[in-house]
Amino acid sequence: GENVEQHPSTLSVQEGDSAVIKCTYSDSASNYFPWYKQELGKRPQLIIDIRSNVGEKKDQRIAVTLNKTAKHFSLHITETQPEDSAVYFCAASPAGTASKLTFGTGTRLQVTL
């Protein structure tokens, strides 16, 4: 089955700096790669996703890049703000949807003033 590895497990940045979280996956059949943000005690929320026919996607301060050959994808957050502090999960699915998602272990991002 699919295996998704996520690094780092914790990340501390100063407000205004950039943050990068990296994930690798094992199953070449995976074709959908969402990123979720989960604040303490709350539900995961989709922040951005990318499909295997696209190499990069951007939404304001958030971007995701995908390298299918190397089987890795990354989340980039620019101009970080305190409200970006949360746990971020990457995931991969061969189904092109939220079905059969395999999640990474999460990255706790702390944005300090």
Added chain:
Amino acid sequence: DSGVTQTPKHLITATGQRVTLRCSPRSGDLSVYWYQQSLDQGLQFLIHYYNGEERAKGNILERFSAQQFPDLHSELNLSSLELGDSALYFCASNGAGEDTEAFFGQGTRLTVV
């Protein structure tokens, strides 16, 4: 508010017991997904239903079962509960276009004592 409703919010029960978790998807959504979040296993996909039919199974134990009813609400049944089943159980839903964003409910926190 995602529009996905899960009940109950909290559940405490003893080992060996059986519980039922309920999920009402967003109005019009045909797909319901169940996920488990625990300290040991992280976030795991359990099962996906689409318009009453099982679409995909993930790491769901044989002691667990689910169904989706004609009104599209779903129930996750957990039986012969063990301490290790203590976790946060999320459901998510999305529409007929299954490649759209899946919206998570607030989760049911199950504690097995």
